[in-house]
Amino acid sequence: MHLYGTQSVNNLGHLTIGGVDAVELATTYGTPLLVYDIALFRQRAKAFKETFKQAGIKAQVAYASKAFSSIAIYEVAKQMNLSLDVVSGGELYTAVMADFPREKIHFxxxxxxxxxxxxxxxxxxxxxxxxxxxxxxxxxxxxxxxxxxxxxxxxxxxxxxxxxxxxxxxxxxxxxxxxxxxxxxxxxxxxxxxxxxxxxxxxxxxxxxxxxxxxxxxxxxxxxxxxxxxxxxxxxxxxxxxxxxxxxxxxxxxxxxxxxxxxxxxxxxxxxxxxxxxxxxxxxxxxxxxxGRSLVGDAGTTLYKTGSTKTVPGTRTYVAVDGGMSDNIRPALYGAKYTAVSAGKMMDPHLDKVTIAGKCCESGDKLIEDTYLAEPVEGDIVAVFCTGAYTYSMASNYNRLPKPAIVFCEDGEHQLIVRRETYEDIIKLDIPLQKTDSGKLS
CATH class of the missing domain: 3.20.20.10 (Alanine racemase)
Structure with missing residues (x-):
């Protein structure tokens, strides 16, 4: 199996990201959980900048933040002396809140x-x-x-x-x-x-x-x-x-x-x-x-918890997870493909051919078709790799599902940088119907 950046396997047979146990992260923050390997982001940014420096060419490397926007990732980009590509007033506002150098923002x-x-x-x-x-x-x-x-x-x-x-x-x-x-x-x-x-x-x-x-x-x-x-x-x-x-x-x-x-x-x-x-x-x-993608794409890993399993004899076995197209629309939108592992069973043989299905009420809500996991049981933690770009930024509240939390990991430390949405968050913009005494709209 192919691991990315600082990912490894610890003595418990668990996947680690940035030196942190993925199962521990799922237990601490809940699932679905988007985890970023910030050391890999820094490594990629440095590689782009060094290539220009070695050629003696004056350059700006601007993080295309539509791939993933948040105050914290903008702060890391600022630490790396990157410029910033924004595509909306909302992304610009986020950059302002991160106190990103204005002269390095491209709209x-x-x-x-x-x-x-x-x-x-x-x-x-x-x-x-x-x-x-x-x-x-x-x-x-x-x-x-x-x-x-x-x-x-x-x-x-x-x-x-x-x-x-x-x-x-x-x-x-x-x-x-x-x-x-x-x-x-x-x-x-x-x-x-x-x-x-x-x-x-x-x-x-x-x-x-x-x-x-x-x-x-x-x-x-x-x-x-x-x-x-x-x-x-x-x-x-x-x-x-x-x-x-x-x-x-x-x-x-x-x-x-x-x-x-x-x-x-x-x-x-x-x-x-x-x-x-x-x-x-x-x-x-x-x-x-x-x-954008090349800075954050494979730095991101989504952790899910498995739920029900359904076997269609002679066809496939579905393993459902507690997220899906609401937090990653790319497979349904344009057939994007991913790989996954059983994060808590990394040393076990991954021999069970399954389709990882989401929990949204759509037949097309399948994150990965025909992948291999260790024998799945309810409550397993599944890690889907390379979800750092265009997942959270394209996430929705379809079926009124809350958006996941996001954590940064680096050098054995982890930090929550986007909290998980609550049901209260989902309805906070709703306005109850105002009725007259007759019960009809005024």
Whole structure:
């Protein structure tokens, strides 16, 4: 079986994460429980930064926090001297509450509201990544009314179709994101902002997709943006000081996944940029990247407690756990695959072929089909690996299930960083029906 980061097996035969017994964690905090190996997050962040440092390239590594947002993870990102990618007013507010350095916050999103943009100006963040023509007009309006400066990047679609799931492919021409490089939209957007008294165009941004395992798409995207930068210098005498090549670096969910080391993706980008800047005598831009999943994905493990077991003769055995699609929608949404172990029986043979089913009232609520566990009995703790990205951030209260607690583990210590929801939390926004004496609505 494949373990991740600091995971190991102790003398009790229990899975440990960050030096802490997973069964002890489940007993202390209850289940479902999302556990993060913070040492692995730090290791990945350091690896990205070191690759740029070794190449002598000025860079920003921004944590793409839509993968997992919380005050505590933003605080760890701040400790690692990362920048931060936010995509909503809610994520920006969380960053503010974490006292994240405002100048290192980049605001993304394809439909930012006027109020969200005002909030970004209020907090004097480092950069807004502009996604559409309406946003250009809104930012102009705010900056001119306030006479306040703002740095921006233009998000562009380079026409690169990465090999990934349709739902998480974003760099092709048919995308809801950004200005198209090939049909002139990017040029039109640039001209609307060029020489504006309060808006500084730093350069371009692209993001070609998620869970990508090869470097060719990143190379093609970097080439497309560099060619446009060279063209803008020739046409407008404008030099882009920043080139943001996004994220999307794949991780290992199952044995079928073959991710590359973070340095391989970065080096491919570096090679293109260095080659083309030398070829065109172009000033070397500062490179920004936005890893999200590759920082937190395999740092997260969800612990569940098993309940009922149902065997369908000749078909399969279902083992139900106390969570499901409410805390991890990805298998139901786009067929995401995971691996699991019996966290309290790591030394026992994992020979029982089962399907791990959730407790939501949906036939499709299956976390993993056809995996192997030690002989399951009620009350076992099952660990599902690589749940650190896009699980809690996409969690819901479907069936009015409370969202799980979250714990950080590092160097044998553990800390609760998001408490488990209660039933009271679930109804706290509900308003009872106000009735007249007749019993009907007023």
């Amino acid at each position: 993304h999103g394809n439909n930012k509201s006027f109020e969200e943009l005002q909030y970004a100006f209020d907090e004097k963040i480092g950069c807004i990544v502009i996604d559409n023509f309406l946003e250009i007009e809104l930012i102009k309006e705010i900056s001119e009314a306030r006479q306040q400066s703002m740095n921006v990047l233009l998000r562009v679609t380079p026409g690169v179709n990465a090999s990934t799931h349709d739902y998480i492919t974003t760099g092709q021409e048919d995308s809801k994101f950004g200005f198209d490089l090939k049909n002139g939209q990017a040029d039109d957007a640039f001209l609307k902002l060029f020489n504006h008294p309060y808006i500084t165009v730093l350069g371009m941004h692209c993001h070609i997709g998620s869970q990508i395992f090869e470097t060719a798409a990143f190379r093609l995207a970097a080439e497309a943006l560099m060619e446009k930068m060279v063209e803008w210098r020739k046409k407008f005498k404008f030099v882009c000081p920043v080139l943001n090549l996004g994220g999307g670096f794949g991780i290992r969910y199952t044995s079928e996944d073959k991710p590359l080391p973070p340095s391989d993706y970065v080096q491919e980008m570096e090679n293109v940029v260095l080659s083309m800047t030398r070829e065109h005598n172009y000033p070397l831009p500062e490179i920004w990247i936005e890893p």
